[in-house]
Amino acid sequence: MRRQRRVQAAGTICWTLLALPIASAYWSGNVVNYSEALNYLGTFIDYEKIPGANYAASGDPLTRTRLFLEYLGDPHRDYPSVIVAGTKGKGSTCAMLASILGATGRRVGLYTQPHLHTYRERIRIGDELIPHDCVASAVTRIARAVEMVHRDHAELGRITWYELGTAMAFCHFSERRVDVAVLEVGLGGRLDATNVVDPLVSVITPISLDHTQVLGNTLALIAREKAGIIKQGRPVVSAPQADEALAVIRGVCAERGASLLVVGETAPWPRSIVRPPPATSRTAGYLSVDLGGSRRDYGTLEVPLLGRVQATNAAVAVATIDELDSAGISVPIDAARAGLRATRWPGRLEIIAEQPIVVADGAHNDESARELGIALGEYFAPTERAIVLGVGVDKDARSIVRGLLAASSRFVVTRSRHARSADPQSLAHLVIGEGGQAWVEPSVSAAIESARAIVGPAGLVCATGSLFVAAEAREWAGLAVAE
Known part of the structure; x- marks a missing residue:
């Protein structure tokens, strides 16, 4: 039986597993500090820094991730989740979803990648990045589990830097008792570490040619990887797609008994978009978006991210919110409007x-x-x-x-x-x-x-x-x- 000990540090509550002591190199009786935690993470292979690396080359990644999380008590099962894959607009859509859900008063975990400035950006609850001490205590928690997987299941290959970060996010969200988590797929979908969850809704943003050395050199091959996040009997929301990609998504949904909503067909679409005046300062204004085909009348939505693609991302987010509402996570229209207007996502126009x-x-x-x-x-x-x-x-x-x-x-x-x-x-x-x-x-x-x-x-x-x-x-x- 795993026992948890709550530790107080820097005004935040973190948890460690007493049954899984840290490896001696990173354990001296106290939780390691943030710098040491990053150093530890840096000893694992990071495919984000290896051009064209095959992310399946390190063995059976999903089996390994599931086993790793089992040693940690399956923290990803402690809260409902939404998973988002795609080539473009994943991060913006995740940010919109998290902001809308947060506007209802819920504690919302958000896991995205890559980060712009600090690793802590990848894991956040509401507007709070994961605190330094919680990164350190998460490494304390997971290091022994890593050793056990490598010792007892060498045939599965070695755990990667990305899988460690994903486990850290799952643990942090569990320990801080989030009400729901929004998870951005790192690469592809089918074999991505986030794909161990059983999400309430799977979301696929626009698919285009990218990472072709890994995912394939046609839209159909890439779509097959992205569609790997579709779960049996769970609803799927998709952005508009090229015919080649959409045919694959439809086929996988049919195989798995998953309903499919496509923006512009069976899901809301941006019926009209009013751009703000040309920007002359850092205050750029809002897109005004009216959606057609929505289950509810949202009126005119204000989107603070520039670019017509953000209107599509907003339509995907609203369609996903409608699906969550049907699944019991209610989102009042006013909260959806306020949350969308409050979305912040740096580095995008x-x-x-x-x-x-x-x-x-x-x-x-x-x-x-x-x-x-x-x-x-x-x-x-x-x-x-x-x-x-x-x-x-x-x-x-x-x-x-x-x-x-x-x-x-x-x-x-x-x-x-x-x-x-x-x-x-x-x-x-x-x-x-x-x-x-x-x-x-x-x-x-x-x-x-x-x-x-x-x-x-x-x-x-x-x-x-x-x-x-x-x-x-x-x-x-x-x-x-x-x-």
Whole structure:
């Protein structure tokens, strides 16, 4: 029988399992500190830093994760959940869902990735990031379970950095007694560590070509991986999809007896979208969205995230809320409206500075780049523009550049500090080959300063190509969250 001990630290309550003492390297009679906890996590393989790595290469990931969680008391079974997969809009949709559910007064756990500035962003309850001491006590709790899995079930392969983080989120949400958790899939869906849950609703945001080395090089193959989150008899909400992807989702739903709501067909759709006036400051206004086909009359919804894709994300979130309402998690219309209006999700068409306007956006594939190019024209006044661009080595840089050329032909290319960053010199040659102008700078901050000089105080600079570039742009603007 596992026994839990409650410890008080820094004004928060965390838990440790007395029956599972920490490995001696990280246990000296007290809970390890946050820095040591991160060091411990860093000893495990991190596929986020390995371009094109096969996430199934480390054995049988879901069997291993289930066993790992069983040693921890199956914390993911202590609360209802919603799981969200897709290529684009996962994080924004999760943020909307968490904000709406939080507006009802519930304690809502939110697990997302990657983080912009601090690991703690990945795991939060309401607006509170997981506290430092709770990260430390979570490592205290899980380290011995890791040893037991590796010792007794070596045939399953070694636990990964991502699986540890997912277990930490599940434990934190259990220990803090959340009422519901919103979980963003890290990669794919079928084999993702989050897919051990039995969610009330499975959500699939728009699917496009990305991570093709891992998930497959067609929409059908990628959709098959994403549709792996569909559970027997559980409802599914999907954003509009290409026919190829939607056919796969429909097929999996039929196989598993899962009802399917598709935005624009059987689920609400953005019937009208009113954009705010062109942004000239960090206060950019709200999208006004009227939904057609909703079960309830939400009236005009205000969405604080810019871009027409956010209207679709809002429709997906509202359809999911309607399904949760049917499952017994009631959400009054006023709470849905207030929660949607209060959504915050940095690094997505986010205005981070003025004179000139500087925007940070995490667009990292061809479709998101095209949408960003369109949005820059729709939400900002015609003016001198420059793109600060850095991409990952595993991304289709040419398609990203082509998508952004609609917004500007002037690119200041650079690289983020992330291990997967592509060489900026090669990126500059690609930009020139596509008919653009290119300048090269060694860092994101230097690139922004160079771009600001190019466009002048009345111009527009957009830092994009990856969330890591967007994060370093926010650091330049003094908006980074402290580690």
